[in-house]
Every structure is written in structure tokens, then in C-alpha cells.
Amino acid sequence: xxxxxxxxxxxxxxxxxxxxxxxxxxxxxxxxxxxxxxxxxxxxxxxxxxxxxxxxxxxxxxxxxxxxxxxxxxxxxxxxxxxxxxxxxxxxxxxxxxxxxxxxxxxxxxxxx
Amino acid sequence: xxxxxxxxxxxxxxxxxxxxxxxxxxxxxxxxxxxxxxxxxxxxxxxxxxxxxxxxxxxxxxxxxxxxxxxxxxxxxxxxxxxxxxxxxxxxxxxxxxxxxxxxxxxxxxxxx
Numbered sequence: 001x002x003x004x005x006x007x008x009x010x011x012x013x014x015x016x017x018x019x020x021x022x023x024x025x026x027x028x029x030x031x032x033x034x035x036x037x038x039x040x041x042x043x044x045x046x047x048x049x050x051x052x053x054x055x056x057x058x059x060x061x062x063x064x065x066x067x068x069x070x071x072x073x074x075x076x077x078x079x080x081x082x083x084x085x086x087x088x089x090x091x092x093x094x095x096x097x098x099x100x101x102x103x104x105x106x107x108x109x110x111x112x113x
Numbered sequence: 114x115x116x117x118x119x120x121x122x123x124x125x126x127x128x129x130x131x132x133x134x135x136x137x138x139x140x141x142x143x144x145x146x147x148x149x150x151x152x153x154x155x156x157x158x159x160x161x162x163x164x165x166x167x168x169x170x171x172x173x174x175x176x177x178x179x180x181x182x183x184x185x186x187x188x189x190x191x192x193x194x195x196x197x198x199x200x201x202x203x204x205x206x207x208x209x210x211x212x213x214x215x216x217x218x219x220x221x222x223x224x225x226x
Contacts, residue, residue, distance in 0.1 A: 043217040099171055
């Protein structure tokens, strides 16, 4: 059974600081996703990572994937208040017989001045 | 291009009742997945439909059922509602089962009293 673990689950960081959210998973993955969710809202797709060594960047967020270590990271650079949200990683490993999109518990990020 | 739509957006029911939620995928998308989000359990996969056939089912009791129509619209039904069924139900669509992106709808927030 595929398990996805995120840490930290809660993160309070000051504006302008850098931090990394980690996503570990237990079996091989076909795709790894990062999503953002604002309170009371749906999921917004941030990144899709397909292969080992994949790195994607959008603004202050950068995601990477290491399939050998079964680890993805979401790095936040010079955080701003607008980044406050909950971030989820999700792993799709249907080719390994798992159900689509197993989600981590999410990291609730709060950026404070 | 219109996004994924879900109706209704909010729903209040009482224990023992049943409920039907609807999801219209993005035009041209044939794969629809359903997820349940609760504070305690996080995001959990319910079903995946493609070409009117259920392709995957999560670990939920038989009270949860779904279907997909020929126009790719999908419905999910929950019978004999329990308090624990209170959740945000999210629908996601993708072009195919191997697509790299899933697009989430706004969700239906179900409250069971």
C-alpha cells in the first residue's frame, strides 16, 4: 500500500525567509504532484514531476523529485504573506497497482511579517 | 474553457438520508475521480471513472457509489448518511487516465446533522 508522508505538517515562517517542505513516499511513482489549497477552496495544481531529477520553478516555489530516494521537496524562497496556504503532495502510482493520487496530510504554511 | 463544475456547492442533510453529488468535467476530459476531504483523514480517493466504467475504488463502504454517463459527467451517491460523512467532496477531471494533469472542481461541502 502506497503511503505518502509530508513534513512538517505546520510551518510558521517569517517573510523573506527560505524553507523546504518534504514529501516521502513508499513505492515507485508514475507522477508526483504538488497542490495548493486556500481555506475553504479547492486544490490548485502547482507542479507535476514525472522523472528522476525533475525540477520545476514558478515564482518563489521550486519543486524537485528524487525517485531513487522516493522524495520530493517544495522549496520556498523569500516567503511572502500570499504564500500562506496548505500545500499537499500527491503520488500517482497506478502502474504499480495503486489507486490514483494518494495524498500527504498537507503542510499548513503561515507566513508572518 | 470552462473548468470542472460541481453541484451543489453546499448541502445539509440529516443522518439516514441519501445524497447525490454531480460533477461535470472539463470539455473533452473523459476521466473523472472523486475525493473526500475531512480534517481528520485528509484527502482520500473514492472512485475513478473512465469511459463510463469504474476503474478504481478507494477503501470506502458500499454506501458510497458512483457512475459516469456517456457525456463524461459523473455522479456520486451516498446512502444512509452518517455524521462522519460530513466532508468536502472534490471531483477532478483529466483528458485520459494517463494524463499528467488533473483539474479539481470547487467541491461540494456536505454537512450531515
